[in-house]
Amino acid sequence: MKKYMRIQGRELAYRTGKPVGLFILNWRRVRDGVYSAEDCKLYEQTENWFRQYLPEPPFYGDNNDNPQGAVTYFKTEKFEDMREKAEILMSLLDKYKIPYDIVFTDRVGKIIYEDDYQVAVVDE
Numbered sequence: 001m002k003k004y005m006r007i008q009g010r011e012l013a014y015r016t017g018k019p020v021g022l023f024i025l026n027w028r029r030v031r032d033g034v035y036s037a038e039d040c041k042l043y044e045q046t047e048n049w050f051r052q053y054l055p056e057p058p059f060y061g062d063n064n065d066n067p068q069g070a071v072t073y074f075k076t077e078k079f080e081d082m083r084e085k086a087e088i089l090m091s092l093l094d095k096y097k098i099p100y101d102i103v104f105t106d107r108v109g110k111i112i113y114e115d116d117y118q119v120a121v122v123d124e
Contacts, residue, residue, distance in 0.1 A: 002104035004073035004119065007086065010099050016069040023047060025100060026089050039092055046088045054082065057113040057120045070120040073108050078117045 009025035012018065020028070026043050029035045035043060059066055074082070093100050113120035 001076055003076055003106050004108050005076050005079060006073045006103045008101055008103060015066050016071055018071050021072065022089050025098065026092055029096060034096060043092060046085050049085050054117055055115045059113065068112060068122050070112055070122050072118050072120045074118050
């Protein structure tokens, strides 16, 4: 089993130049009015659950500025704790036919943040 996993879209983030992660991929559809009102609510409830249970790396800050251009990966060994909620977000992507990939790797780059559930990395 690989140590890290990332659920990411096939479109790039303007701040990092890397594929957007699961949360931004969904958030963009909410922002752009793609999701139904019911699905927007489901996204919001699920995202709030993650905000409560998944630590937010400090580099995001109030403005989500992420000046180092870091991306986050889940720790595979701890992902089971979040699988059910992550699958809700993936099911929204599936419903609206939004492509995404699940990447498993042991090589993530230079780790600049780590907690029990995730790491944030920049290119080495």
